Amino acid sequence: MADNFDKTRESEKAAAQENTARQFLTFTVGSEEYGVDIMTVREIKGWTETTRLPNAPEFMRGVMNLRGLIIPIFDLRTRLNQGATEATPKHVVIILAVGERNIGILVDAVSDILDVMSDAIKPAPTSDGKTEAAFIGGLISLESRMVVLLDVDHLFDTRQIDTVLTQAA
Numbered sequence: 001m002a003d004n005f006d007k008t009r010e011s012e013k014a015a016a017q018e019n020t021a022r023q024f025l026t027f028t029v030g031s032e033e034y035g036v037d038i039m040t041v042r043e044i045k046g047w048t049e050t051t052r053l054p055n056a057p058e059f060m061r062g063v064m065n066l067r068g069l070i071i072p073i074f075d076l077r078t079r080l081n082q083g084a085t086e087a088t089p090k091h092v093v094i095i096l097a098v099g100e101r102n103i104g105i106l107v108d109a110v111s112d113i114l115d116v117m118s119d120a121i122k123p124a125p126t127s128d129g130k131t132e133a134a135f136i137g138g139l140i141s142l143e144s145r146m147v148v149l150l151d152v153d154h155l156f157d158t159r160q161i162d163t164v165l166t167q168a169a
Helices: 002-018 131-135 158-168
Strands: 021-029 032-037 041-046 060-066 069-075 092-098 101-107 109-117 136-141 146-150
Touching: 021 092, 021 101, 021 146, 060 101, 092 109, 101 158
Parallel strands: 032 146, 069 101
Antiparallel strands: 021 032, 021 109, 041 092, 060 069, 092 101, 136 146
């Protein structure tokens, strides 16, 4: 009897762990709303011009010096194949930790911080093999809007970033 009780408690613990609360920083790019896990966010700052590097991918705007650290800045609109951002002082750079590196993403505006239970995150629908689908970590459906959660580890290949920065140095 005690064995059944222990199994029940363990399955209840597992279910509780699966449905944990998570937080996401949401932001807009064009008319779409995206989110990243709040634990990857290091800083949010206003847009400032970057230094363009030779042989960098099109979606890499350049680099900026952030308190002595060289941070590569990526145009998220370009990375998601939506054209280039015409950056203005109203645009925002979100500094993220991706692997062992800090990077910045250029977005239109920061929206909100969402508290979401894990079971409210829906998987992305399968696509026709488009690369962009690998960037999606899930979807959150709110009253009148949908938030696309980005998987930043897949969105930005740190090996490619390191190669570009090494070539430019």
